[in-house]
Amino acid sequence: MPSKSSDTRPGASWGLKLAAFGTLFFLHFPMWIIFLYTFTPDETTYTFPLPGFTTKWFGVALQRADLWRSLTLSLQVATVATIAALILGTFAAAAVYRSNFFGRESISFLLLLPIALPGIVTGIALRTAIGGLDIPFSFWTIVIGHATFCVVVVYNNVLARFRRTSATMIEASMDLGANSFQTFRHVVLPNIATALLAGGMLAFALSFDEVIVTTFTAGQQTTLPIWIFSQLSRPRDRPVTNVVATIVILITFLPIFIAQKISAGSSDTEGETK
Amino acid sequence: MLNRISTYFFRRPNLVLAIFLIPPLLYLLVVYLGSLVSLLVNSFYSIDDFxxxxxxxxxxxxxxxxxxxxxxxxxxxxxxxxxxxxxxxAMIAFPLAYYIAKFASPRLKTWLLIAVTIPLWSSYLVRVYAWKLILAKEGILSWFIHLFNLTDALDWLLGLPGIGGSSLSLSPIGMFIVFVYIWLPYMIIPIQTALERVPGSLLEASSDLGARPSQTFRTVILPLAFPGVVAGSIFTFSLTLGDFIIPLTLGNSKFFIGQAVYSYQGTGGNVPLAAAMTMGPVVIMVLYLLIARRLGAFDAI
Structure with a gap:
């Protein structure tokens, strides 16, 4: 592949290339193993090489009512948590971007805290609060837990975009007679749309997959990750778990890939630190 | 009408700021900080033994x-x-981060960064599950080990006290492999970011002044990449400290902090002890973050 700066760049040694691509392989091959195992006829072990080939487990998984319930719950939670994160994250980004107020730095720190501290801290903290206030576990306790760490993803993406958007555009819009709402609708929104999309998709993927905080806020409810987790420690339905794992990879892969393409294309790199 | 509202808000920037700021702030202060305070309070309660x-x-x-x-x-x-x-x-991440930052062409770089970030965002549970398949006694890794006639070496390794177990998928060694795998992207990205900031001219200057490539690496690249390593270590360290999924999946009866917290509040029903136990990771992380800030790691995140 032609490279503009190849004249100043020394080539990498074979050892380095091997180490680099070896690491890349290490990062990706486990996911391919799962795809492989969805086709195993073996119900009780993880025998390799696979003793045969079957596609029947997809059908079996589709028939499982408990799985559908968990999947539905996870999708609902992720949707509501993402919407909450989009609103709160954009508001926070707008506030931090447009004005220099007292305690501005603390806001960024406060937003970062839920992902900087180990998930178990957030989880047990919410658990004690829920217990202390005698709030019954519900759909909303899960959503509230998820929103705490989804907000920062949207915030990072939108703030990065705001910083690259010239304030003069907004001023020009106002000077030309648009009111704030029109300016928002026709100037600001189109500008931050892809950042919202990328942030929203990452928030969705994050919530859809979350297990550590969820175990403390779900009570008896089973989200899809909690279902998988129960299979990890006590495997009962190995073939069905393989299918579920594959479905989860597919459901999360697309939004993540799109979000990464958007971010890479517009060089928003701030969303990358999870 | 809309124009009037618009003008009203335009004249009051502080009101607009308040409207933007209050919902997220209130949410985090009440829900998140409130919960943290309740955690702290609970850790000073106790359980009646009877x-x-x-x-x-x-x-x-x-x-x-x-x-x-x-x-x-x-x-x-x-x-x-x-x-x-x-x-x-850090040792595994470095070569890839170095390659991405200093050798990959711009187009390849975009793809490599996507390739590193996709595992970061994709399902953590599913990736742990994948290793359950790989490390199983009858699984793919054992098959390869058998193929290369290394079964005896594996048995010896699993026989070691403290780190061994009945199979790789039920031993501290297996747990270690999975931890390394799961958090690796968190290390690659900050190191790559730090290396990206090392100007190429600096490396040329070093070699012009007679340094061998290994000397340049040791005396120029490594020190400049160090803040990135520290930044990455914040994630790998903190995440390992608080995780209970991997120990529960691959570990044995020897508990890890997350596992202990999980079982104290769950089956044990001892929320105060669980709360006090999480203060361990919190204190360790706060100290770690303070040291990391001194070492300039926050610029590399």
């Missing part, structure tokens, strides 16, 4: 339990694992 109910009176008794011999061992075991995982992750 009824199993939470006694809502201030006591240091629960903290004394945190530092009993079993829990001390748990904290030590977890911190050791977190440290080793962090060091190994």
């Amino acid at each position: 009824t199993g109910m939470i006694v809502r009176e201030f006591t240091m008794r629960t903290y004394a339990q945190v530092f009993n011999i079993t829990n001390r061992e748990i904290i030590f075991r977890t911190a050791t694992m977190a440290l080793i995982v962090t060091i190994v992750d």
Whole structure:
């Protein structure tokens, strides 16, 4: 592949290339193993090489009512948590971007805290609060837990975009007679749309997959990750778990890939630190 | 009408700021900080030994339990694992980060960064599950080990006291492999970011002044990449410290902090002890973050 700066760049040694691509392989091959195992006829072990080939487990998984319930719950939670994160994250980004107020730095720190501290801290903290206030576990306790760490993803993406958007555009819009709402609708929104999309998709993927905080806020409810987790420690339905794992990879892969393409294309790199 | 509202808000920027700021701030202050405070308060409560109910009176008794011999061992075991995982992750991450930052063409770089970030965001549970398949006694790794006639070496490794177990998928060694794998992207990205900032001219200057490539690497590249390593280690360390999924999936009866917290609040029903136990990771992380800030790691995140 032609490279503009190849004249100043020394080539990498074979050892380095091997180490680099070896690491890349290490990062990706486990996911391919799962795809492989969805086709195993073996119900009780993880025998390799696979003793045969079957596609029947997809059908079996589709028939499982408990799985559908968990999947539905996870999708609902992720949707509501993402919407909450989009609103709160954009508001926070707008506030931090447009004005220099007292305690501005603390806001960024406060937003970062839920992902900087180990998930178990957030989880047990919410658990004690829920217990202390005698709030019954519900759909909303899960959503509230998820929103705490989804907000920062949207915030990072939108703030990065705001910083690259010239304030003069907004001023020009106002000077030309648009009111704030029109300016928002026709100037600001189109500008931050892809950042919202990328942030929203990452928030969705994050919530859809979350297990550590969820175990403390779900009570008896089973989200899809909690279902998988129960299979990890006590495997009962190995073939069905393989299918579920594959479905989860597919459901999360697309939004993540799109979000990464958007971010890479517009060089928003701030969303990358999870 | 809309114009009037618009003008009203335009003249009052502080009101607009308040409208933007209050919902997210209120949410985080009430829900998140509120919960953290409740966690702290709970850690000073205790459990009545007879009824199993939470006694809502201030006591240091629960903290004394945190530092009993079993829990001390748990904290030590977890911190050791977190440290080793962090060091190994840094060593594995470096070549790839270095290659992406200094050798890959711009187009390849975009793709490599996507390839590194996709595992970061994709399902953590599914990736742990994948290793359950790979490390199983009858699984793919054993098959390869058998193929290369290394079964005896594996048996010897699994026979080691402290780190061994009945199979790779039920041993501290297996747990270590999975931890290293799961948190690796968190290490690659900050190192790559730090290396990206090292100007090429600096490396040329070093070689012009007669340094061999290995000398340039040791005296120029490594020191400049170090803040990135520290930044990455914040994630690998903190995440290993608080994780309970991987120990529950691949570990044995020797608990890790997350596992202990999980079982104290769940089956044990001892929320105060669980709360006091999480203060361990919180204190360790706060100290870690303070040291990391001194080393300039925050610029590399």
